[in-house]
Each structure stands twice: as C-alpha cells, then as structure tokens.
Amino acid sequence: MIKKNSLYDVKFLNKFHYNSGKKLNIRLNTWKKYGSNKVDLPNWITNEIFKDGFYQKFLDVGCGNCNFVCEFIKKKLSEDITCVDISKKMLNSCRIKLKETKNKINYVLADVQALPFEDDLFDLVVAMHMLYHVKDIKKALNEIKRVTKNNGLIIITTSNYYFDKGLNKIHYDGLRKFGFPKFTLDKKIYCRFTEKKAMHLMSIFKGHIKIFRYHNDLIFTNLKDALAYYTSSMMYRNTYGPYDERIKIDLWKELLKFINYKINKEIIEKGSFVSPGEVIIFKILNKK
Numbered sequence: 001m002i003k004k005n006s007l008y009d010v011k012f013l014n015k016f017h018y019n020s021g022k023k024l025n026i027r028l029n030t031w032k033k034y035g036s037n038k039v040d041l042p043n044w045i046t047n048e049i050f051k052d053g054f055y056q057k058f059l060d061v062g063c064g065n066c067n068f069v070c071e072f073i074k075k076k077l078s079e080d081i082t083c084v085d086i087s088k089k090m091l092n093s094c095r096i097k098l099k100e101t102k103n104k105i106n107y108v109l110a111d112v113q114a115l116p117f118e119d120d121l122f123d124l125v126v127a128m129h130m131l132y133h134v135k136d137i138k139k140a141l142n143e144i145k146r147v148t149k150n151n152g153l154i155i156i157t158t159s160n161y162y163f164d165k166g167l168n169k170i171h172y173d174g175l176r177k178f179g180f181p182k183f184t185l186d187k188k189i190y191c192r193f194t195e196k197k198a199m200h201l202m203s204i205f206k207g208h209i210k211i212f213r214y215h216n217d218l219i220f221t222n223l224k225d226a227l228a229y230y231t232s233s234m235m236y237r238n239t240y241g242p243y244d245e246r247i248k249i250d251l252w253k254e255l256l257k258f259i260n261y262k263i264n265k266e267i268i269e270k271g272s273f274v275s276p277g278e279v280i281i282f283k284i285l286n287k288k
C-alpha cells in the first residue's frame with residue numbers, strides 16, 4: 001500500500017529515512033566537505049541573524065541531529081533548550097551528542113502539527129529544513145506561532161531547488177531516459193515548501209518577515225562521496241525510491257549507473273561535478 005507522497009509519510013520516514021542519524025549526517029558532512037561556502041549553515045545563521053541576541057527559552061522543532069542546537073550552545077545563545085522531533089532515533093542521536101553539555105535540554109517526541117506546549121512559551125523557535133515533511137504545513141505554522149511569545153523570533157529554513165543543473169538535472173534526465181512512471185517526474189512532489197509557497201502560507205505572520213539567502217554549491221571531486229550524497233537524499237527517495245512497489249528495482253539500478261556515469265564523466269573532464277544549492281531563511285518577528 002503505497003501512499004501518494006513519501007515526504008510526509010511518518011511511518012516511512014521513521015522506518016527508512018530517519019531511522020538513525022546516518023543519512024542526515026552523510027548530507028551534512030557532504031556540505032561541510034564539498035560546499036563552496038566555507039561557513040556552514042548553523043554558523044552562518046547564528047552570525048548573520050542572531051549576532052548579540054540571547055534567547056532564554058529556545059525550541060528547535062524537527063531538530064534532527066541537533067546541529068543547530070550545538071552551534072547555539074557553542075555560542076552561548078541560550079540556556080534552556082527544547083529539542084522536538086517525530087523520530088525517537090533522531091532524539092537519541094541528540095542525547096548522545098549533547099550528553100556532556102551543561103545546558104538544560106528537554107527532549108520531546110512530538111509532531112510539529114500538535115506541539116505539547118502551552119501558548120507563548122518560547123523566545124525563539126526554529127524549524128530548519130523540516131516543514132516539507134509535514135502533511136498540514138499551515139497547522140504546523142500555527143502551532144509554531146502559538147508557542148512563540150509575542151515579539152519572539154521564529155526562524156524557518158528550506159532549500160531552493162535548481163532543476164536545470166547539477167544532481168537534480170541528471171536525476172530527472174535519468175528518470176526520463178529509463179521510462180520511470182510519470183508521477184516520479186512530478187516536481188511538485190519534491191517542492192512542497194519552496195520560497196513562493198512558504199510566503200503564501202506564512203501570511204499568518206502578517207508580513208513581519210525578512211528573507212535571507214545562503215548560497216552553497218556542492219563541488220564534488222570524489223565520485224563515491226557524490227553517490228553517497230545522492231542516495232541519502234530526497235531525490236533518490238522521491239516518491240518511495242527503491243521501496244516503491246510500482247517501480248521495478250532494475251530501473252533504480254539503471255538510474256544509479258547513469259548517475260554514476262554522468263558524475264564521473266564531469267569529474268574526469270572538468271575536475272569536479274557541481275550541484276548548485278541555496279537555502280532560504282525566513283526570519284519572523286512574532287506579533288500577536
């Protein structure tokens with residue numbers, strides 16, 4: 001029983017994608033190693049957006065491997081931190097990573113669509129690269145607004161996708177070349193929370209929004225690492241990836257061979273395979 005969109009299929013995400021911190025770590029480490037921007041995203045955001053601020057009660061929803069929380073602790077930007085994730089395994093990976101910290105950390109297994117907190121509790125709430133996983137994004141945004149204090153800060157991030165370049169281009173070229181079912185070509189599956197859609201949904205914040213852009217291209221010089229990134233990422237499991245019973249497993253094998261060939265060719269000919277990337281950061285002042 002295949003559902004329509006794997007991106008917000010909680011059971012699927014928990015069982016395959018966020019069943020450990022491993023896949024997310026591959027992606028984060030790839031950005032660190034091959035990113036053109038030598039300042040990583042949590043560091044960049046804390047430098048650009050938070051500067052001298054201090055946020056007594058800080059909530060990270062969809063905290064993943066708590067990369068952002070670690071940066072916050074390092075820079076002493078908060079004391080009382082709450083990590084929320086829908087995956088037990090991700091929360092466990094945070095517990096291990098933060099076991100030495102002296103900060104007060106609460107780990108809460110919860111869905112951003114129904115946060116188990118009272119109104120007006122947090123000075124800062126962040127939702128980084130997670131709203132595209134949420135079935136009812138509007139509900140999630142309303143929950144984030146509700147638990148944030150009046151004049152509190154909300155930071156939301158998402159990716160800007162380029163379909164005519166880099167990994168996305170060869171991915172869709174491959175899908176077409178090998179005759180993948182039509183629904184896998186529907187880019188709407190992938191683009192659940194783009195800048196335009198986000199702005200529309202965020203009208204609940206009544207315009208108190210500032211947009212920042214963080215540019216970071218992946219410049220791969222190593223084929224194995226590029227493939228590890230590709231197979232750990234959304235693209236590969238667009239729909240249900242190799243778990244999709246509607247798609248023959250041989251097709252995925254063909255696709256991987258093709259991706260392998262394309263990346264390798266460019267690394268040999270040009271010295272690197274470049275996949276452009278941009279993160280959109282919404283800084284919101286919560287007005288009630």
Ligand SMILES: C[S@@+](CC[C@H](N)C(=O)[O-])C[C@H]1O[C@@H](n2cnc3c(N)ncnc32)[C@H](O)[C@@H]1O
Binds near residue numbers: 013018068127
């Ligand atoms: C792409 S990862 C981002 C992790 C982290 N915020 C970062 O930027 O490195 C998405 C995270 O959101 C979590 N998640 C997905 N759906 C969620 C939901 N409805 N409520 C809370 N967390 C969710 C996943 O388990 C995963 O850890």
